[in-house]
Amino acid sequence: xxxxxxxxEKEHQKAPTMESFQRFYERELKAELLALEQMRPAKLKxxxxxxxxxxxxxxxxxxxxxxxxxxxxxxxxxxGMIVFGIGYLAYRPLARLQQDAKIRTMTSLCRFxxxxxxxxxxxxxxxxxxxxxxxxxxxxxxxxxxxxxxVRGVDFDLFEAxxxxxxxxxxxxxxxxxxxxxxxxQFDFHKNFHGTTIISKDHTKFGNFFANMGKIxxxxxxxxxxxxxxxxVFGTDQVESRYLLTPVFMExxxxxxxxxxxxxxQLAFDRGRLLLAIKKxxxxxxxxxxxTNLTDVTRIEKTIQELTLIYDVxxxxxxxxxTRV
Amino acid sequence: xxxxxxxxxxxxxxxFWYVSLVGKKNNALEALSSIDVxxxxxxxxxxxxxxxxxxxxxxxxxxxxxxxxxxxxxxxDYDRNNADEVSGHLKAESGLQAAMMQFFAVAENYPDLKxxxxxxxxxxxxxxxxxxIAAARRFYNSAVTALNNAVQIFPGxxxxxxxxxxxxxxxxxxxxxxxxVDAADYx
Numbered sequence: 443x444x445x446x447x448x449x450x451e452k453e454h455q456k457a458p459t460m461e462s463f464q465r466f467y468e469r470e471l472k473a474e475l476l477a478l479e480q481m482r483p484a485k486l487k488x489x490x491x492x493x494x495x496x497x498x499x500x501x502x503x504x505x506x507x508x509x510x511x512x513x514x515x516x517x518x519x520x521x522g523m524i525v526f527g528i529g530y531l532a533y534r535p536l537a538r539l540q541q542d543a544k545i546r547t548m549t550s551l552c553r554f555x556x557x558x559x560x561x562x563x564x565x566x567x568x569x570x571x572x573x574x575x576x577x578x579x580x581x582x583x584x585x586x587x588x589x590x591x592x593v594r595g596v597d598f599d600l601f602e603a604x605x606x607x608x609x610x611x612x613x614x615x616x617x618x619x620x621x622x623x624x625x626x627x628q629f630d631f632h633k634n635f636h637g638t639t640i641i642s643k644d645h646t647k648f649g650n651f652f653a654n655m656g657k658i659x660x661x662x663x664x665x666x667x668x669x670x671x672x673x674x675v676f677g678t679d680q681v682e683s684r685y686l687l688t689p690v691f692m693e694x695x696x697x698x699x700x701x702x703x704x705x706x707x708q709l710a711f712d713r714g715r716l717l718l719a720i721k722k723x724x725x726x727x728x729x730x731x732x733x734t735n736l737t738d739v740t741r742i743e744k745t746i747q748e749l750t751l752i753y754d755v756x757x758x759x760x761x762x763x764x765t766r767v
Numbered sequence: 768x769x770x771x772x773x774x775x776x777x778x779x780x781x782x783f784w785y786v787s788l789v790g791k792k793n794n795a796l797e798a799l800s801s802i803d804v805x806x807x808x809x810x811x812x813x814x815x816x817x818x819x820x821x822x823x824x825x826x827x828x829x830x831x832x833x834x835x836x837x838x839x840x841x842x843x844d845y846d847r848n849n850a851d852e853v854s855g856h857l858k859a860e861s862g863l864q865a866a867m868m869q870f871f872a873v874a875e876n877y878p879d880l881k882x883x884x885x886x887x888x889x890x891x892x893x894x895x896x897x898x899x900i901a902a903a904r905r906f907y908n909s910a911v912t913a914l915n916n917a918v919q920i921f922p923g924x925x926x927x928x929x930x931x932x933x934x935x936x937x938x939x940x941x942x943x944x945x946x947x948v949d950a951a952d953y954x
Contacts, residue, residue, distance in 0.1 A: 633898075634895075663909060665905065665909065680798070680801070680906045681801045681805070681899065681902050681903045681906050682902070683902075684901075684902035684903075684905045684906055685898055685899050685901075685902035688898075688901070688902075
């Protein structure tokens with residue numbers, strides 16, 4: 443884990459290191475994970491047995507089919523689906539175990555940091571994020587892992603989202619495409635403002651022409667050429683957008699974008715808050731799969747690394763500064 | 768026929784160029800209005816700050832008088848379509864800001880004033896207002912750059928000359944901030 447450690451600064455002012463978390467882990471989390479881990483070998487064995495038997499049966503059925511003079515391909519598909527279905531059902535107890543481990547880990551970690559964790563986000567709406575074009579249009583959403591609290595005095599609300607768009611091809615088949623996977627968060631921003639400023643990724647001149655259609659407000663052309671190369675800014679008030687996006691703050695956004703990937707970050711100042719959409723390749727806060735030891739410290743470390751992003755946003759953007767320059 | 772087509776094309780290009788120039792001029796004037804809106808906040812705030820400071824800085828009449836004079840100078844009416852008058856107005860505002868900086872620097876020597884809650888709040892508000900002015904200045908300078916480029920580069924300069932659209936001055940601050948301010952320079 444790089445950068446300043448966020449650990450312990452809420453409850454353990456004297457020891458802002460991983461050591462305090464190690465003690466916390468030993469004291470509170472390890473016993474719970476150990477209890478879950480004890481159940482894992484039996485469930486894993488059941489899964490291997492059932493899915494192995496299903497695969498063997500499926501393979502035998504396929505071989506028998508192949509000996510027949512007339513092979514109907516739909517039978518092969520049906521056999522495949524049955525094997526997959528049995529495998530999925532056999533995996534469900536393992537998945538539940540992994541989710542239990544995740545909930546306990548996340549709840550403990552967040553409690554340690556003075557934050558609140560909810561597996562199913564509450565009080566969240568993506569409507570405004572859609573209106574601001576921070577997320578693409580979608581047909582289905584899957585929201586999870588909400589973390590709420592304050593970091594260095596800055597209130598925030600973060601959750602993970604997976605957005606799926608359904609399209610139909612020429613043959614009428616439905617195609618599901620993941621159009622966004624990542625974190626959606628809002629941070630308190632103490633500069634007073636009334637309008638909206640959207641900082642979206644640059645799609646180059648040609649792409650911007652189409653991407654910027656229907657955007658709220660007018661184009662704000664800023665002085666920082668490097669910032670302009672990475673982002674396109676739109677706002678309802680030319681002066682207010684510049685009041686929010688000072689040269690220093692633009693530099694901080696650039697640093698944050700370097701950390702998360704320039705094309706993965708979009709922001710907006712709206713209704714007194716700073717909203718962020720951070721695209722990620724993988725599901726966050728999972729720790730690991732059910733096929734690895736649930737008490738393995740590297741699982742916890744992975745989750746810690748992902749949680750560090752919240753601190754990185756506050757630190758990189760210096761949201762804790764009273765002047766909010 | 769061909770000559771007429773070329774002539775028509777040229778007139779059309781010239782017209783659109785003219786429209787673009789007028790648009791840029793209007794943008795710059797709009798940005799200038801934005802600055803004036805923000806500067807008015809500064810002007811409204813100053814009497815309060817001076818009133819609070821007066822109780823503590825009785826021996827610093829010079830700097831307080833200077834701020835008052837600069838405020839009066841910066842508050843004068845001006846013709847927004849006259850580049851020289853706009854330049855004078857912006858210079859006076861720069862002078863006022865520099866005078867305010869000097870005033871706050873002197874106020875640092877008065878611990879009672881520094882710790883006065885009203886003064887703390889007034890200074891915070893002043894910083895907030897200055898943030899808005901800085902933003903308005905960036906918007907204005909950006910609009911002026913677009914206008915001046917269009918007015919000064921061929922063939923824009925010919926069309927601008929015919930339409931009597933002129934360059935506008937930048938709102939500069941840095942130069943004036945570096946040196947002490949004398950209201951007499953602007954009178």
